[in-house]
Amino acid sequence: MEDKKEGTVKSEGNNVSDPRIIAFVCNWCTYSGADLAGTSRMKYSDNVRVIKLPCSGRIDPLFIIEAFKKGAKGVLVSGCHPGDCHYISGNYHSRRKYAAFRDLLGFLGVDLNRIEFSWISASEGNKWVSVINEFTDKIKSLNDNSSDIFKK
Amino acid sequence: MANTDEKLQKIANDLLESGEVSLVIGYTKGSNPQRMRPAFITKTEDAGRLSFSRYAVQDLAVFLKKPEVKKFGKIGIVVKGCDEKALNALIQEYQVSRDNIKIIGVECNGIIRQNLADKGETAVSEATVYDKCLICNEHTPILYDYLVESGEPKLNVSGNIKPYAKIEELDAMSPEEKNSFWEKEFDKCIKCYACRQACPLCYCSRCIVEKNMPQWIDTNLEETGNAQWNLIRAYHLSGRCIGCGECERACPVNIPLMMINEKMARDTYELFGYKSGLDINAKPVFGVFSESDFNEFIK
Numbered sequence: 088m089e090d091k092k093e094g095t096v097k098s099e100g101n102n103v104s105d106p107r108i109i110a111f112v113c114n115w116c117t118y119s120g121a122d123l124a125g126t127s128r129m130k131y132s133d134n135v136r137v138i139k140l141p142c143s144g145r146i147d148p149l150f151i152i153e154a155f156k157k158g159a160k161g162v163l164v165s166g167c168h169p170g171d172c173h174y175i176s177g178n179y180h181s182r183r184k185y186a187a188f189r190d191l192l193g194f195l196g197v198d199l200n201r202i203e204f205s206w207i208s209a210s211e212g213n214k215w216v217s218v219i220n221e222f223t224d225k226i227k228s229l230n231d232n233s234s235d236i237f238k239k
Numbered sequence: 240m241a242n243t244d245e246k247l248q249k250i251a252n253d254l255l256e257s258g259e260v261s262l263v264i265g266y267t268k269g270s271n272p273q274r275m276r277p278a279f280i281t282k283t284e285d286a287g288r289l290s291f292s293r294y295a296v297q298d299l300a301v302f303l304k305k306p307e308v309k310k311f312g313k314i315g316i317v318v319k320g321c322d323e324k325a326l327n328a329l330i331q332e333y334q335v336s337r338d339n340i341k342i343i344g345v346e347c348n349g350i351i352r353q354n355l356a357d358k359g360e361t362a363v364s365e366a367t368v369y370d371k372c373l374i375c376n377e378h379t380p381i382l383y384d385y386l387v388e389s390g391e392p393k394l395n396v397s398g399n400i401k402p403y404a405k406i407e408e409l410d411a412m413s414p415e416e417k418n419s420f421w422e423k424e425f426d427k428c429i430k431c432y433a434c435r436q437a438c439p440l441c442y443c444s445r446c447i448v449e450k451n452m453p454q455w456i457d458t459n460l461e462e463t464g465n466a467q468w469n470l471i472r473a474y475h476l477s478g479r480c481i482g483c484g485e486c487e488r489a490c491p492v493n494i495p496l497m498m499i500n501e502k503m504a505r506d507t508y509e510l511f512g513y514k515s516g517l518d519i520n521a522k523p524v525f526g527v528f529s530e531s532d533f534n535e536f537i538k
Contacts, residue, residue, distance in 0.1 A: 148474055149447075149455045156463055169530065179528035183511070186533045187477050187525075190506045194409065194499065195470060196418030205538035218538055 106160035106226045108135045110219070111146045112207075113178075116167035119209035124216050131216040132223040135163070142166065144177025148188045151202065161201045161226040163218070168206040178206070200225055243345070244290045246387045247317060250343055252286040254315045260341050262308070264299045265289040265317035273356040277302070281311075291317065293363050293391060296350050298483040300325040303335050304442040313339050319347035320377030324481035324516030325439040327382060331519055332479075334442055344383030349375075349394040353488065363394055370402035370497070371484050381517060403501045410502075421466070427492040428465040430458065434472060434496055437489035440479050447471060469494070477503035478524040481516035 112118045118139045124131060140146055143166025154162045164185065172178040185204060193199045203222050207214050251263040267278035267288045275295040278288050279302075300322050302308045318326060323344060329335040349368035351360055360367050373396055379386070409417055432448070435441045448456045448468060456471060457464030473496075480500040487497040507513055510533050513524040 149471065152467055152470065153455065156467065169534070176528060179530065179532065180525070182532050182534065182537065183525060183528050186510050186536065187503065187507060188474055189536055190510075191470065191474055191477060191499070191503060193414070194417065194502050195421050195466070195473075196414050196416075198414040203538065204536055 104227065106134055106223070107158065108132075108161040108163060108219075108223060108226060109154040109159045110135050110137045110163040110165060111143075111150055111154075112137055112139055112163075113143045113145075113166040113173075114139055114141050115173040116171060116209050117143075117165040117205075117207040117215065120207045120211045120215045123209065123212035127212050129212055129216050131219045134223050134226075135219050142172065142174050142177035143181040144172075144174065146181060148184070151188075155197070155201075160229075161203065161222060163203045163205065163222060165205045165207050165218070168208055171208060198229065200229055243387055243389050247289045247291060247343065247345070248286045250385050250387070251280055251289050251315060252283050254341055255280065255283045255286065260311075260313045260315040262311040262313075263289070263315040263317070263343075264302055264308070265343070266291055266295045266297070266299075269294075273351075273359070273361075279308075289317070291345050291387070291389065293349065293351050294353075294356050295319065295345075295347075296353055296369075296488065298322045298325060298437075298439055298485045300329065300439040300483075301437060301485065303329060303340075304439065313341070315341040315343055317343045317345060318380055318383075319345055319350070320375060320380045321347075321371060321481065321483045322439075323380035323382060324377060325483055326516075327519050328440055328479060328481055328516040328523075329442075331516075331521060331523055332440075337519065342380070342383045342385070344380030344386045346379050346387065346389045347372075348378060348389060348391045363391065365394070365396060365400050368394065369484055370501075371482050373400065373402040374482075382519065403498060405495065405498055406502050406505070409498070422462065424494045425465040425469050426462060427494060428460075428469060429492060430460055430465065430468060431491060433489040433491060434486035434494075437485040438476070439483065439485070440476060440481070441472075447475070469496075469499070472496075473499040473503060476500060478507040478511075478513060479515050480504055 121137060146164055151162050166178045166181060169178060205218050247265060254260045254263060263280040265278050265280060266275045268290050269276045273294055275292060277297055277299055280286055299316055299318060330337050349363045349372040351363060351367050352369055355367050372394060435446060456467045482501060482504060484497050490496060507524055511524050
């Protein structure tokens with residue numbers, strides 16, 4: 088029943104061997120970096136689903152909660168390197184926010200291996216590939232039975 | 240004690256008489272000797288009702304967010320050290336104007352836990368006061384227009400009782416153990432939002448949980464929605480909570496909310512060197528940033 092609910096990622100192909108990973112990325116750096124990886128014909132894990140937002144500062148912690156709630160096995164948040172933000176300071180604000188939010192998640196019992204943060208610039212297609220591949224491997228190696236507060 | 244009351248009453252009387260304020264929020268004696276309750280004084284002849292004691296547990300700053308109190312304009316308020324920090328945070332966040340508030344600070348030497356007071360506990364000691372009192376550095380309010388000394392003896396903290404000891408205990412647990420602990424706690428939540436209503440800093444006229452386009456937080460009582468609500472409430476207060484403990488006191492099912500709040504207060508201090516409510520001129524911690532902020536967790 089739950090699987091058929093609209094908008095959930097619990098549908099086919101979301102299990103231990105084939106986990107679904109949601110990446111929230113900024114439009115200006117990481118998305119372009121992922122684009123570069125694509126146009127350069129680099130191969131990376133297809134477990135990731137990319138959601139583009141204007142800036143890493145726009146990525147509200149609510150999005151992460153929502154992703155976990157809908158059944159994502161891992162969440163990646165990625166933006167421009169410090170100092171490179173298209174909007175001058177969005178990534179600095181986001182960094183401060185997430186330093187605290189990550190602590191909170193950890194304290195409430197979410198496995199912090201399931202959430203990853205990175206700075207990837209538009210020219211770092213290689214880094215995108217390695218971050219995605221490493222993160223996917225890490226998620227696959229986790230015991231899927233380890234429950235967390237959003238999973239039921 | 241009687242002396243403290245008299246001073247409070249005189250200040251309130253003078254303020255109302257001169258027209259400097261049109262409302263004084265303070266404490267008055269409750270229906271039994273172990274209880275205090277909030278009092279709203281608008282007439283000088285009522286000033287005699289004001290009182291203060293070791294049972295004055297409420298954080299009166301919470302009333303400043305209510306429209307029916309705001310309409311009085313200039314307000315005098317009786318605050319303990321911790322409540323005054325809430326006031327500072329409100330001023331910092333432009334919710335209250337310093338010019339409209341007359342702060343009547345009271346020296347507080349610890350508030351007796353309400354559940355113990357109800358059983359007849361009368362002595363202020365390490366074992367009987369709230370955890371927040373044991374870590375309190377602001378027994379005398381930081382900012383005040385009038386200060387009323389209390390005649391009560393100083394609270395001696397020997398360190399034998401560890402405040403918020405459960406935080407370290409939980410920190411040492413594995414994610415699964417932490418999760419099962421919180422699962423049990425959040426399972427009790429009935430989504431009454433008393434924690435929000437009792438919080439002096441939860442002043443949004445429309446809370447995130449009441450927004451339904453899109454609906455980020457499930458309003459039903461199943462586990463996911465409960466976890467979401469408690470997590471977001473704690474997140475919105477991290478770096479802001481001043482630790483008055485009203486959310487936990489208001490909680491009808493006794494979820495240890497102060498554990499989360501205190502943990503986040505400690506973490507924001509560790510990460511950014513910021514403590515909430517100490518300085519009305521400081522910028523709120525998540526309103527600013529530093530180029531040298533903690534970056535270790537980002538690849």
